[in-house]
Amino acid sequence: MKKHQTSPRLLSRLALHSALLGLSLLGAQSGAIAQTAPAVRHDIPATSLEAALQRYARSTGINLSYDAALLAGRQSQALQGSYTPAAGLAALLAGSGLQAQAQPGGGFVLRPAVAQAAPPPATLAARPAATPARPASTPEPEPQAALPLVRVSGTADRQAQRELGYRARTQASAGFGEQALLDTPFQVSVVTAELMRDQQSRSLADVARLDASAVVGAPDTGWYDRISLRGFSIREAYRDGLRISDQAQVPLDNKAAVEFVKGLSALRYGFSTPGGVINYMVKRPTEAPLSRAGLSLNGFGGLALHTDLSRRFGVDQSLGLRLNASLEHERHEVAEQRGPRRFVSAALDWLPRPDLRVELEGEFQQRELGGNYGLGPDAFAPGVDSQALLARLDRKAYRGQSWSTYPSRTSAGSARLSFALNDNWRLQAAAQVQRIRRAQYGMWVSSESLQANGDLQLEHYISEQQLRGGEAMTMRLDGTFHTAALSHQLTLGLERTREIQFEPAVFWATLGRSNLFNPVRYPKPSFAPEQADDWDNRNITDSVFLNDTISWGSDWQLNVGLRQLRPRFENFKRDGSLKAAPFKRSAFTPSLSLAYKPAAHLSIYANYVQGLEGGGTAPTDQDIVNKGEVMPALRSHQQEIGFKAELGAGSLFSAALFNIDKGLERRSEAKRWVQDGRQVHRGVEASLSGTVRPGLRLVSSLAWLDAKTVKGEDPSIVGKRPTDVPKLQANVLADWQLPGLPGWSLNAGAFHKGSRAITADNRLSLPAYTRFDAGLRYAGPLAGVESTVRLNVQNLGDKRYFETGYAFGLPRTLLLSVDLEW
Known part of the structure; x- marks a missing residue:
């Protein structure tokens, strides 16, 4: 196999080309950024008036003080x-004797209106006429005592806006x-x-393919999705910033967005893999009523029903409730992989007073599908041509057993409280509990x-x-203050996470002989309790964090x-004693970044982050001697x-050049899972998303990665590319x-994945592939009801390819859905 060397000159070229692409796009688009906020219904x-203003603040997202x-x-x-x-605020205040004064940092303060002989129309843009000079005999009015101001922050609209568009404006x-x-x-x-x-x-795999920095791992329809970011496998996931276990499918039914943070995030999340993190943003009640019901099906016979409802209650609409529910019969390309899925969630928010917000939410999913064992490069006997053998294999064939299923029940819920101490300081607290109960065959x-x-x-x-599963709790204080010419945004907080991995009876053994093309069916094995092993892993992490965002002028931020x-x-x-000495080591993870904005629409930044990654667990589905052993933590930079x-106002171009190094975990020649060597990943990322011209939206990205294993005791992997990167x-x-066709839209996608090694010594590799998708959508009235009909085809050319390892990617897949809104 030809060995590719990457020179610093090539890396610099890629970075320069990304920069030039961004600058050319800047020149091609209007540089004007919209200065006026869009109208809201x-x-x-x-x-x-107070109740109306509170509702208005939630609807528009503006900050009001009064x-x-x-x-x-x-x-x-x-x-x-x-x-x-x-304009809406001016209309609400009309005739009240009050006016709103815009503040330099954003938001408005309500004051008594200034009397004028001929007041202009009620609008915030109008300036009051100059006050005539007061005669000398007129006494100055007594100054009014400064009263504490109530501050109302609009947030509900941000929850709704987070769900919309192809280009998010915030994260x-x-x-x-x-x-x-x-x-x-x-x-x-x-x-x-x-x-x-x-x-x-x-699924997460469907979402991840929209980002070139994310690589979908071995697809297992009945199990859970595994992805990597910047070439590093991701083992953690979060719901609204609180840690969860991802070892069951995370439902998307009640998610407002999925956010991928690429690179080290130790300051925000503590123990985390260096490639990045996945954060699922939960849907919250919207300001306007929402009623949506949908039906979806696929070409394999899968059928799903879904509903999404949101309402606000009370005289001042201070109580919000959002409900999501789904009922599905899953069917996939392998006919035997089918089964039921049930999902329900609820989210509540309550504003008992203007400076206090309380949020509660929870979700539950039950799911069961059959498994289909995969193939790795170590499965083949010496001398067997793996490519020739796999070319004869039907990618839709079922190789599993009727009892080889993955039933799971997943529940998660959280409570949040946000209290504004004053205009500048806010106290926030949150707690979350998650449980995954599952069986694995x-x-x-x-x-x-x-x-x-x-x-x-x-x-x-x-x-x-x-x-x-586990629990996560956090409390933090956020505030702003000034020192000389510097503006500070300070965050000080505490956090505790507890992760549990409990298996009271674990049994593995040889099942018997079979054939890839003519599987042998076996009855479900039974075993005596004394034959079983057990695992009980508990990880508790306490953290203290401090973050200061320092700004000077309008251009610089540290x-x-x-x-x-x-x-x-x-x-x-099993008897409660420790299998090994617990891992206990206090550590500090610093983070430093600098950003410069030479123009309102352009930002340049640099960052340096140190991280600590929780050690992995020795795989249980491989020929590993120390199955289930928890590894020590690994440091990364x-x-x-x-x-x-x-x-313009519609799209965002982004590019970055990065270098990450971390410790390596691998299977040794002695069939043990060990920590040995380091991985160094250097790369370039670029993306463009949003409306690039009227009627045309893009979601595009590119990732080029030079990754290799350095150091280590095994000379066969030193200098080689890590697997599946x-x-x-x-x-x-x-x-x-x-x-000319109102409501009709056409979409098309191309997804390219380069060649990648599947053995640590790079002896075997998978070829590159490009997959094409297409779709048609109608959004408009049907029989007097606002409707959206979507028809999508994944893998339009029915290309035969391997996703990772020797796991086949999707064949041509037809998807159809109808949503009704009222």
Whole structure:
């Protein structure tokens, strides 16, 4: 196999080409950024002025500050129709004797209106006439005592807006709180609920293919999705910033967005893999009523029903409720992989007073599908031509057993509280509980047992009462203050996470002989309790974190952060004693970033981050001596530079050059899972998303990665590329509104994955492939009801390819859905 060397000159060229692409796009687009906020539709009945203002703030997202005594006894008029935030606020205040004064940092303060002889029309844009000079005999009025101001922050609209569009304007995963993507000194991609609906995404794998930095791991329809970011496998996931176990499918039914933070995120998340993190943003109640019901099916006979409802209650609409429910009969390309799925979720928010918000939410999913064992390069006997053998294999064939299923029940819920201490300081607390109860009846091919005629030996693994999950709790104080010419945004917080992995009875053994083309059916094995092993792993991590975002002028921003981690990783025996000494080592993970904005629509940044990655667990579905053993933590480092540019008001171009190094875990020649050597990944990322011209939206990205293993005791892998890490991956998805056909849109996508090694010594590799998708969508009235009909075809050319290892990718797949809204 030809060995490719990467020179610094080539790396510099790629970075330069990404920069030139961004600058050329800047020149091709109008540089004007919209200075006026878009109009929002309102339907606020006549009520008390304070209640109307609180609802208006939630609807528009503006911040209002006022003295509560000013509003006492005052009534508002009804507000109906579409208004910009300023015009709508002026209409609400008309005739009240109050006016809104815009603040330099954003938001408005309510003050008594200044009397004028001929007042102009009620609008915030109008300036009051100059006050005539007061005669000398007129005494100065007594100054009014400064009263505490009530501050109302609009947030419900951001929950609704987070779900819309192909280009998100904000993210809530890279730092503490929501931040504009343009101003975020990290690479973050956001896949919104609208984009997921239009692509009919059903799983994390469907979502991840929209980002070239994400590589989908071995697909196992009945199990759970595994992906990597920047070439590193991701083992952690989060719901609204709180850690969860991802060892069951995470439902997308109630997710407003999925956010991928690329690169080290130790300051925000503590122990995390260096490639990045996945954060699922939960749908919250919207300001306007929402009623959506849908039907979806696929070409294999799968059928699903879904509903999404949101309402607000109370005189001041301070109580919000959102419900999602799904009922599905799953069927996939392998006919035997079918089964039921049930899902339900609820989210509640309550504003008992203007400065306090309480949120509660929970979800439950039950699912069961059959498994289909995969093939790895170590399964083939010496001398067997693996490519020739696999060419004869039907990718839709079922090789499993009727009892080889993965039943799971997953539940998660959280509570949040946000309290504004004053205009500048806010206290926030959150807690989450998650449980995954599942059974695993797995199989794999014994090492070097697969012969040229398809004969093989099967191993099996049974664990019927698995428990995964844990708890996460955090409390933090956010505030702003000034020192001389510097502005500070300070975050100080505490966090505790507890992860559990419990399996009271684990049994694995040889199942028997079979054949790849003519599977032998076996009855479900039984075993005596004394034959079983057990695992009880408990990881507790306490953290203290501090982050200061320092700004000077309107151009520069420095972010300095530090997290202290105090972990305790324990692995228990069945009798309650420890299998090994617990891992306990306090560590600090610093983070530093600098951002410069030479223009309002352009940001340049650099960051340096140190991270600590929780050690992995020795795989249980491979021929490993120390199955289930928990490894010690691994330290990692990242350096990154990048820039982002808004192209007009509709799209965002982003590019970055990064270097990451981390410790390596692998299977040794002695068939043990060990930590040995280091991986170094250097790469370039670029993306363009949003409306690039009227009627045309793009979601596109490119990732080029030079990854290799350095150091280590095994000379056969030193200097080699890590497995399943393509050098190049790229995708583009275009959505075009058809001219002259109102409501009709056409979309098409191309997804390229470069060649990648499947053995640590790079002896074997998989070829590159490009997959093409297409779709048609109608959005408009059907029989008087607002409807959206979507038809998508994945793998339009029915290309035969391997996703990873020797696991086949999707064949041609037809998806159809109908959504009704009222």
